[in-house]
Amino acid sequence: MAVLAVQQIRRMRGGAQGQLMLGADGHVYVVKFQNNPQHTRVLANELMASRLAQAVGLTVPETDLVEVSSWLIENTPELEMDLGSTHERCQAGLQFGSRFAGGTMPGQVVDFLTEDELVELRNLREFAGILALDKWTGNANGRQAVFTRRQRERRYKAVFIDFGYCFQAGEWRFEDAPLRGVYYRNDVYSEVRGWESFEPWLTRLETMPAETIWEVANTVPPEWYGGDQSEMEALVEKLVRRQNRIRELVEAFGNSDRKPFPKWGESGEEMEDAAWSGARWSSMRVN
Numbered sequence: 001m002a003v004l005a006v007q008q009i010r011r012m013r014g015g016a017q018g019q020l021m022l023g024a025d026g027h028v029y030v031v032k033f034q035n036n037p038q039h040t041r042v043l044a045n046e047l048m049a050s051r052l053a054q055a056v057g058l059t060v061p062e063t064d065l066v067e068v069s070s071w072l073i074e075n076t077p078e079l080e081m082d083l084g085s086t087h088e089r090c091q092a093g094l095q096f097g098s099r100f101a102g103g104t105m106p107g108q109v110v111d112f113l114t115e116d117e118l119v120e121l122r123n124l125r126e127f128a129g130i131l132a133l134d135k136w137t138g139n140a141n142g143r144q145a146v147f148t149r150r151q152r153e154r155r156y157k158a159v160f161i162d163f164g165y166c167f168q169a170g171e172w173r174f175e176d177a178p179l180r181g182v183y184y185r186n187d188v189y190s191e192v193r194g195w196e197s198f199e200p201w202l203t204r205l206e207t208m209p210a211e212t213i214w215e216v217a218n219t220v221p222p223e224w225y226g227g228d229q230s231e232m233e234a235l236v237e238k239l240v241r242r243q244n245r246i247r248e249l250v251e252a253f254g255n256s257d258r259k260p261f262p263k264w265g266e267s268g269e270e271m272e273d274a275a276w277s278g279a280r281w282s283s284m285r286v287n
Helices: 041-055 070-074 115-119 126-136 166-171 201-206 210-217 229-254
Strands: 003-011 019-023 028-032 063-068 080-082 087-089 093-099 107-110 144-150 157-161
Touching (some): 003 028, 003 070, 019 063, 028 041, 041 063, 041 093, 041 126, 041 210, 126 157, 126 201, 126 229, 201 229, 210 229
Parallel strands (some): 003 063
Antiparallel strands (some): 003 019, 019 028, 028 093, 063 093, 107 144, 144 157
C-alpha cells in the first residue's frame, strides 16, 4: 500500500523538482512526481535501481509509493512544476518516494565533504559496489551521494541517491561510456586494489536471480512507464543479459584517463608495486 502524503515541507534541488514531504507514517520523503520535467519513467528508474541496490546490500534510502491527493495539491501553492516559461500543478496520484536521508531526528546531512572527511567515510568501500551497479544499469548521470552522521558521531556515512538516469532516463536503452555513472572525485576509489575490492556487491549483482529482477520490476506502477508491459519486459531482459558485462564496463572506467584506481594490484599484506604505467588493466584481472 502507498504512503499518503500529508504535508509539503520544501522544494528540493535537482532537475526532477522533487518535493520534501511528510507521510502519514511519520517519515519524511523526497517525492518525485509523474509530471516532472525529466520524464515519467524517471520514477520507475528510481524505484527499480534503488531496490536492486538494496537487494545487494548497498546503502540507499528506503523507497515507497507515495499517494499525493488532489486536495493537498490544490491547497499547497508550492506543489507545482517550473517549466521555464510556464508553471504546471503537480500531478495527483502515485509518486515515487525516497526517505529523506536526514530523517526527522537531529543530525547532519551534507552533499560535500573535505578530502580528509571523504576518505574516513564509514562505508567508503561501497563506492566500488555502487559503481558496479551504475555500470550494470547504464546510469547516464554522475553518481550522486549525500553524507549523514548523527549527533556525537565523528565520521560520516555515504547514502547513494538519485537513480533517475539509470537505463538512459526515459529512453530505456543502454549507451555505455567509461565516465558515465561514476562519482566526480577519485578519492572515493583510492583504496580499490583489485576485484576483491568490489565484493560482496559485484558477485551479488552478477549472480542475482532473474526472478529477483522481475520481482522488483513488478513493484513499479504501470502508469510510470505508459502501461506498456512489453517495454518493461524488454528492459528486464536486457538487464539480465548485462549481468555478465559488469566487469567489462568497470574495466573501461579503470582504463580511462581518470586513472581512478592508483592502488590496483597492491595487496594489503605485500603492497606490491602496481603502478598503472599505462598497462592494460585486463592483464591484472583477478579470476
